Amino acid sequence: MEKRIPLIAANWKMHKTVGESVAFIEELQREVGAVTDREVVIAPPFTALAAVRRVMTAPGYRLASQNCHQEAKGAFTGEVSGGMLKDVGCEYVIVGHSERRHVFGETNETIRLKVAAAFACGLVPILCVGEVLAERESNRTFKVVDEQVQSAVLGLTPQQARELVIAYEPVWAIGTGKTATPDQAQEVHAFIRERYAALCDKTVANLTRILYGGSVKPDNVDSLMAQPDVDGLLVGGASLEVGSFKRIIRFVSP
Ligand SMILES: O=C(CO)COP(=O)(O)O
Numbered sequence: 001m002e003k004r005i006p007l008i009a010a011n012w013k014m015h016k017t018v019g020e021s022v023a024f025i026e027e028l029q030r031e032v033g034a035v036t037d038r039e040v041v042i043a044p045p046f047t048a049l050a051a052v053r054r055v056m057t058a059p060g061y062r063l064a065s066q067n068c069h070q071e072a073k074g075a076f077t078g079e080v081s082g083g084m085l086k087d088v089g090c091e092y093v094i095v096g097h098s099e100r101r102h103v104f105g106e107t108n109e110t111i112r113l114k115v116a117a118a119f120a121c122g123l124v125p126i127l128c129v130g131e132v133l134a135e136r137e138s139n140r141t142f143k144v145v146d147e148q149v150q151s152a153v154l155g156l157t158p159q160q161a162r163e164l165v166i167a168y169e170p171v172w173a174i175g176t177g178k179t180a181t182p183d184q185a186q187e188v189h190a191f192i193r194e195r196y197a198a199l200c201d202k203t204v205a206n207l208t209r210i211l212y213g214g215s216v217k218p219d220n221v222d223s224l225m226a227q228p229d230v231d232g233l234l235v236g237g238a239s240l241e242v243g244s245f246k247r248i249i250r251f252v253s254p
Pocket of ligand 1: 011169173174176214216234235236237238
């Protein structure tokens with residue numbers, strides 16, 4: 001039976017020069033080597049994509065962008081299209097990260113267009129969803145996450161729905177050191193999978209990878225990855241150092 005291959009993704013956000021990015025990838029590959037039973041995805045800033053692509057040679061490593069624009073080309077100063085990202089060697093693109101939603105005002109509608117644009121260019125979107133603290137405290141987590149997922153998958157083909165990666169990142173856990181407990185993560189992941197089964201199809205939902213993000217660190221990685229519906233991680237701060245990211249890649253399954 002087909003299995004969900006764990007996916008560990010580094011989101012470097014607005015960190016690292018070209019030189020720092022290349023040095024990181026070279027050291028990581030030297031220390032970890034080829035990965036076969038999991039996928040490692042690195043999302044450097046736009047400026048370092050081409051250089052990282054050139055040195056990313058070990059099996060199991062893939063390149064991602066942190067964002068893309070929804071249009072293929074045109075007068076959109078400062079934006080980068082999915083086609084350009086594919087051209088530079090990206091296989092994945094992070095879409096709808098909470099910083100894009102909350103700092104740059106992206107809506108569920110913009111994110112739906114970006115998901116469709118990414119697929120149209122042959123990129124696999126990593127769709128980020130998650131509630132803010134006030135939503136969790138007022139018991140609206142499931143409703144918010146459901147709306148975010150539902151809106152983004154509207155119009156996807158079964159194959160696209162199968163390939164899409166979903167990342168649950170509770171906004172209150174991002175960069176705060178307050179990780180969701182493994183039980184809290186599992187509860188929302190199971191909910192997402194159940195809703196995905198209703199929206200798409202049960203077989204598709206059983207194969208879809210759902211990542212957790214938000215203050216993932218070497219000391220909580222194993223307990224998060226032990227949850228049955230946690231299929232990988234989207235890591236910010238702890239992905240900036242080879243030592244901590246290496247330990248996260250090498251999570252120990254139960
Ligand atoms: O936003 C994140 C990954 O996309 C999580 O960031 P931290 O791991 O720094 O909390």
